[in-house]
Amino acid sequence: MAVPKRKQSPSRTGMRRAQNMKFSSKNIVEDKKSGEYRLPHHIDLKTGMYRGRQILDPKD
16 A cells, blocks of 8 residues: 655645635525625624524624
8 A cells, every 4th residue: 555755744734625625605605684695604793693693792
């Protein structure tokens, strides 16, 4: 079985992972209440809501 000759550096590991974990446009969702676009499973910063609960104070 093939074995790497040297350990892969953290920088090179991060560069590889960055290519695999890019956000695509399909990940962005529109918030039902405020109409703002956000990533799923993230707090809506405008209203401070997450999953129907108030987490942060609303931004003015």
